[in-house]
Amino acid sequence: MMAVVALPAAAAAFQVVGDAIPAPLTDVADRLSAGQIRLRLVDPRVVNPDTVMPAYFSQEGLVRVGRAWQGRTALTAQQIEDAVAFLMTLKEE
Numbered sequence: 001m002m003a004v005v006a007l008p009a010a011a012a013a014f015q016v017v018g019d020a021i022p023a024p025l026t027d028v029a030d031r032l033s034a035g036q037i038r039l040r041l042v043d044p045r046v047v048n049p050d051t052v053m054p055a056y057f058s059q060e061g062l063v064r065v066g067r068a069w070q071g072r073t074a075l076t077a078q079q080i081e082d083a084v085a086f087l088m089t090l091k092e093e
Contacts, residue, residue, distance in 0.1 A: 029091040038084050041075070056080065 014021050028037065043058040044051045055062065056075040075083070 024090075027090045027092050029088045034084050034088050037087050038080065041080050041083055 014025055015023065032040070039046055040053070041056050043055040043060075044053040045055060045058075045061070054074060057073045057077065057080050059065075059071070059073060
């Protein structure tokens with residue numbers, strides 16, 4: 001199954017192949033700074049209160065937290081920094 005989806009002018013079109021979008025829409029490090037990426041990983045609700053993306057390093061205001069995760073963050077500080085470092089490599093060449 002292939003589809004091209006028309007989006008507003010500010011957004012890029014994308015192609016669905018099977019159950020995936022194989023080509024990147026854009027490179028994250030070209031759009032966001034390390035600090036902006038870090039905030040979105042730590043607690044994306046700060047940027048968008050209606051997001052469904054999980055807060056990977058915050059325990060505030062969470063609901064339906066599994067017993068194994070109560071009192072813990074989904075990622076450690078080091079894992080957040082590793083993810084930020086990796087995502088910062090995703091730039092146009």
